[in-house]
Structures are given as C-alpha cells and as structure tokens.
Amino acid sequence: MPTFHRLVGKICPVRFSKQFSTTSSILAPYTPRRSLMYVPGNDDRKVAKIPKLGADCVCLDCEDGVALNMKESARHNIRNILDTKRVEFGNSECSVRVNSVDSGMCEQDLEIVLGGENLPSAVHLPKVGGKEELEFVWNMVDKVVGKEREQIGLIMFIETARSLIDIDSICKSAWSLAQSPNSPLFPVALVFGSDDFAADIGATRTKENVELLLARQVVVTAAKAHRLQAIDCVYIDYKDHEGLKRQSEEGNRWGFTGKQVIHPGQVNIVQAAFTPNSERVKWATELLQEFQEQQLDGKGAFTFRGHMIDMPTVKQAQNVVDIVRKQS
C-alpha cells in the first residue's frame, strides 16, 4: 500500500526525504538551537560563564564580538578551549563563528580553530556571499580537518541585501557541496543577521521590527524549503524582557526555530518561547497516536476532539512532537 508510506514520508520530510538520503548527517540526532548565544573567543571572563548559560547553542566568536587586534588571541583561545575541554558546556552545543570570507581572516580562523583533535559541532559563517565563498570554505575545512572525521554543521548568516536576494541559490550551493563524498560540512541552519542587514539597506531598527518583515519571512521560507533551522534576529535592548518575550514568541509563530542572544539574561526567555507548551505537546501526541491507529485500521480522515483532521494539521502535530523529542 504505497499510499501509506507516501503519507508517512510527507509527515516526516527530513527523515525519509529522497533529497537528503545520501547525506549521512541526516541520520545524526537533531540538535536544537532555540537560543544561540555569542561569547567572544578571547574573553575568558565571559567564557567562564558558559557552564551556567543554559543556551542550546554557545557560539565562541572570532567575528563581530572580537576587536581586530584580538583576532589572533581569540582563535588560539578557542583552540585551547577545544583541546583542553577545560570549559564545561553541559547540554550546550559548542560551536565557533569565524570571520567572513571577504574579511580575509576566515582562512586563518579555520586553520587554527579546526586544526586540533576536538572539533566544534558547528561552524558559523557570517555574511555568506555565494557559491564561490562556500566552495572556499568547504575546501579549507577539507584541507584542515582531513578525512574520516565527523561532519561539522554549517550555520550560514544572511545579513546583506545581496545574500537575501540570493538566499535560495546559496542554500542550493551548500546542499550541493554537502552531497560530495566525505563532505566535511553539512548545512544545518540559516541565521538572520538583523543588524548587519539593517545597516546594509540603510534601515533603522525599531522594536516593532516592521522594517525587517520581508527579510525575516524570506529567511524562514528559504530555510524551510531547504530543511534548515531558521534563527531569528537579535533583540538589542537586553534589559527589556517583555519586548524580548514578545519578539521571541512572534519569531516562533512565524516558523523560526530559535533566536540569537547577546546577554545571559535573555537565554531563558528565548528558550521558553521556542519550546511548545505542555498543552500543545499533549494535543500533538494524542493526535498523532489517533492518526496512526486510524491509518492502521485502513481508515483515512477522522475526527479528533470534535474537529475533522486533515493532513496539514497532522503535519503541524508532527512538528511539535519532533521539536520536543529532540529538545528534551
């Protein structure tokens, strides 16, 4: 009964999708990135706070958070953190942001940061410009990391007008490079670099964020079309917790899977906003259970809690359960 398998395939697009079936990384466990917290790679005072951050993803930064004359120090400090495992990351992912290819510093960053025994689980690439830059990064990582290593996730930053326009071809290029045998990288997320983007188009950021509506929704759409996570803009005013909560919940409703965080006080609010509440999880779990029983009985449509259930609803429920299972 091919129809059944097709439907299951559609409910679980990532796990069963033909598109990605040759990419071993798809079989890797899901890494939630509800909050993405930047820590300057050279700032040992801030590095020391990592164990207590509670962020899904901690990003040791070589880029905007690090002064030009501290780049070298940041690289080596990050390498040392990876080598010695002296920092306890706990449930947080250990990832590294290098400088953009067009800064001229990316090559050195990669050489030093990825040159040791222990690799970060993901690399953040800011200001992605296009296919050539991605090929450059792939080749560099290939050269530095060598074969027979675990793959590193690639998190790509969309933060210029040009890259927003080219976002679909950027994602296509990344997936295409990831299909090569022994690819050292595979794309996992798009980050919307809100402040660089605003500067590039000459916009002034407001709390309502209307000026970034197009860009944010384009990033979500492209990310989901390419089965990538979508990580939302920074909320600059780190003292305004109400505003942060509002914007985080909005991002979650729009389809973002996480949000960038610039202050430890923002982490819990953001993590909570991207976690389905217990009521929604209960609804989703029970709906899927009912759906599977109905399918096994050979029945198709069914009512659940008084509503006729159609496939979009089943897929929404599956999304909720996926997130919880992978984030717990």
Added chain:
Amino acid sequence: MPTFHRLVGKICPVRFSKQFSTTSSILAPYTPRRSLMYVPGNDDRKVAKIPKLGADCVCLDCEDGVALNMKESARHNIRNILDTKRVEFGNSECSVRVNSVDSGMCEQDLEIVLGGENLPSAVHLPKVGGKEELEFVWNMVDKVVGKEREQIGLIMFIETARSLIDIDSICKSAWSLAQSPNSPLFPVALVFGSDDFAADIGATRTKENVELLLARQVVVTAAKAHRLQAIDCVYIDYKDHEGLKRQSEEGNRWGFTGKQVIHPGQVNIVQAAFTPNSERVKWATELLQEFQEQQLDGKGAFTFRGHMIDMPTVKQAQNVVDIVRKQS
C-alpha cells in the same frame, strides 16, 4: 494613431495582450471565483447542499477533505455527478480537486474524474511542485480527455515553502505548456494553501495573519504578473463572521480576486467582500466613459470629479468594471 491602441491595449491587458494571443481560452468568458467552496466528493449529504451554496466556484474534492480509504469512492461519485448531472450547480462553477502528483493518487483521480462525457470546467492541482509535475498532469489529461474537447481551467495551489520560492517558474511552465497546440488545460488561478504552507514552514496561524504576509503578497504578485486569479487563504474559525469579513476585505484590497471557503455560512460574506460596491462601480463606469470621450476628442489628460485623472486611475476603474461585468 498607434498611441491610442497601445493605451487601450494596456487598459485591457488580458484581452489584447500579445502574450496570450495564441491561447484560444483567453476568448472564453471570464469565470469569477470570489468564493471557492470545498465539498468532499464522497459526502452525498454535503453534495446535496450544492444547489443552495451560492458560491462562484464549487470544488468537488478528492484531496484533503477525503479520507484515504474513501478516495476511490470520491472519484467515482464525482464522475457520477458529472455524468448524470443529478446535482444542480446553478450559477456555481463545477470544478474538481485531485490529489497532488507526489501523493501517487493524481493519475487515478484524473483517469476517473475526467474519463466521462462531461468535464468539470476546472481542475484544482494541490501542492504544485514544478515543471515536471505540470508536464505529468498535462500528459495525463491529454491522454484521458482526448482531442477536440473544450479546455479545462487549471487552478494551481501554492502551499509549500519550495513552491512559493519557485512560484514564477511554476507559472511560466504552466503558460508554456498551455501554448502547445490543442492543450487540454490552461492556467486560470493560483490558490494560496495557507494551512499546508503554515505547517510546511512551522508557523502557527493567528487571526491577524502576519505570519503569512510575505506568502500572501508573493502569491498576489505572481498571479497578477501571469494574469491569473489569486485566491486567498482559508479563515479557519467559521463561526467568527466579523473576523472573516475583515480578512476577506483585506484580501480584496491586497489584490486577491477570491477566497477559499470551508463552511456554507462563509459564502455570502466572502462573495460580498470581493464584489465592488455600487458607488465604486458608478465611479468607475463614469470615469471610463469620460476617458473614452476625451480620447476620441484627441484630448489626453482630463479632470473627473475635480481630480486630474492619470493612467493608473483609468486602469483601476477598468479593473472594477471588468469584475462587475464578468461577475454579474
């Protein structure tokens, strides 16, 4: 005086456009689709209500409204409705929604639904994925329907992140296929499949609908660039008539030409929202009359009711008159 003809051509883009001059279907009378009401093809209780619905477009559904184990029954029941003409459609268009190509059920749907003497005036194709899928459908319909038959309108559903990104090339492919000699299909509308789309990008729908702003405006823009109707999202809460009215009027203001309807109680509200009011019709009719007299007198610009009239205003008036003439 070539200028005059050029201007008239611009005011009436569909009727005189070179782009479509080889497509005989352009000469067919305009079919309004202010409301598009779904009726499960296998549900005779709901089918019996069709004569009283009052919807411009009635869609006999084989897809999301029909359980997996009822697909066969839906197909044959729809064929029977077409064959026997036992249901009185009145002023409503009789159309059919098949399952998507990637469901594996589309082929059988088309074979049975289009295999008889009487054809529906339009076929709805959900989850359109791209050129290959359209070619598949064109070939299937060609095979099933045969030559020398009236053309069937094709209504394409944009309801995934991927298809939103590819919307322009999807429309181009459809028009390109429609240019082939004896094409059995011609594209007439885009439908924004809001709930499938929201599920695909992981968005949570709200009544304000901000999360779907980009998608809805992209669908309108692409539809109009390709001279297709644009049919707006479903309003889920069928008991909230005020909210439905508000969203319908918003859709109308944005350029949508109609809206999907999931409950008979929604039809009148939606139809009304997509009908220009009498004041606006009077304004448009008189303005166009004045415009034509001025043009025949060799005059160009003119004032009307105290305003200087420019070409965008003339075109807006023409839009209003077109809609009313075709919908009355």
Added chain:
Amino acid sequence: MPTFHRLVGKICPVRFSKQFSTTSSILAPYTPRRSLMYVPGNDDRKVAKIPKLGADCVCLDCEDGVALNMKESARHNIRNILDTKRVEFGNSECSVRVNSVDSGMCEQDLEIVLGGENLPSAVHLPKVGGKEELEFVWNMVDKVVGKEREQIGLIMFIETARSLIDIDSICKSAWSLAQSPNSPLFPVALVFGSDDFAADIGATRTKENVELLLARQVVVTAAKAHRLQAIDCVYIDYKDHEGLKRQSEEGNRWGFTGKQVIHPGQVNIVQAAFTPNSERVKWATELLQEFQEQQLDGKGAFTFRGHMIDMPTVKQAQNVVDIVRKQS
C-alpha cells in the same frame, strides 16, 4: 595590514567597491534625491514655480502628468527649458521623465529632450520591463547624445508585478550596460511606482499601505543590493500633512533614501523626513572619529558612550555621515 583596508572598504562600499571601479560615474559627486517632485513638461504655470520648490530632484514630466495630445508640446517645452536655461533650478536637480518604451513614445521623447546642448542630469524611465527595453534606451541615448558627453543618471521605475519579480535582473542588466565603454547612462535609483503597481495587481491603496509592504521592501532590498537610491511611493492625499510625515519617516526607517512628491506643499515635510537629525549626525560623526583613532592605534573593538561598538553600528554611522555630507 590588509584587514584594515578591507574594513574601510566595507564601510564605504560605493567608493571602494571593486564592482563599480570601472564606472567613472562612481567618482561623480553624490546627488541627494530626498524628494522627487513631478512638474508636467507642458505646464508653464507649474514650471514657473520650480525655483521656489526646494525639492532635491525636479522631474520635468512627459509621462503620466501629460495628456496624450500634449506630449509633443511637453517634449519641446522641456527642450526649450534646457536650451535657454530660462528656469532657475537653484539647488534642485533638473531631470526628465520620458514615456515608457512600450508606450511607443519613448523614442521621440529621447530624441527631442536629449537632442540639445544642455542635458538633464538624469532621465526617469517608467515601467521598466527588462533587458531589451534597457538596451533600446541605451542605444537611443547613445545615438542622440553622442560621445564625449557627461553621463546621464538613469532612474528606473518599478511599477508592475512583472518588474517587481524581475527587479534583480533589471538592475543587473542596467549595471551591465553601464559597464560598456563610453556608456551614456549609469543607473542611480529605483523608484517604486506605487499607484501603477497597485492598479496592476488590483490592490486598493490605503493610508496604512499594508497592501504594498512586500513591494516596498523588495524595492529597498534590490536597490541597496545594487547600490542604488530607493525612492518611495507617492502619498496621494496631499492635504494630509500628518499622514505624509508618518509615511515619509517610515520610508526613511525602512531604508528608502527619498520619496515622490506630487504637490509643492509636500516637499518640506519629505525633505525633513529623509534628513538625519542633528543628534544622530553628532552621534555618527563622533563614533566614526573614535573608530578611526582606535583602528590607527591598532585596537579593534571599543566602547562608545557606554556601548560596545561592532561593525554594523560603524556602518550605520557611516551611512548617516554620507547622507549629510552629500546633501548639505
């Protein structure tokens, strides 16, 4: 120290960008276009008011503001204005809007308007359709104007659904044509033709302008990706100064660099909205000064007025200073 130069290059993308280094026009002084005011080319009463308008850009119009039977008169009157210099433009730019290529009138407009000794500093091309139209215009201007003349700025109007979808390729085509040796034109701005666009997609304009959100933000993004000015929609209700102010300030926040104006009473409000206030200029100037000192000292990141300054902030400050320097 290549890093320093790269950073400086990024702060001043236009002046140092490789992309445009072969275009001599980039070295021309910046021409602000905070307000773009239309004056019908045949209306001597309105032409007489030009010296007192105070608009950055005055557009002598052959298109929508001129009746069909007055086109010839408008062309020759504009030519006369250019030839005799009888009108005092003061600080206002003297530019001309021709009719669109597909009107069939563009050729004659260019022949007459550009056929004299004195050229306008910019030509406005409405309803740009694509590469072929741009090539047509380039060839025409080349033929009419001849070699060894100063380049004329090209201001392109995006005002159809089709051109909004094709906006990136339209800009690419224009820059590509401008790269040819002795190109008579170089692109300087995109204008969003709001009312033609609304008519094309069948939208009804409201003061809130939500129906045009996608289009406006696409125009800003494409303009900035191609280093062009972005000129916002018309505010129709010329008596509503509060509404005009609100919409102008919104456009400025979104990244637009100017706005179209249809009444002399709108000019001052619009000019003010697109001028950074003195507080912001002070902030930007001091920040950049501090940044340069820090860079020369070999330091990278720094705090300014209690905030850690990153590159996006430096670029925003540079934008403000650029605008003021060029507009004063």
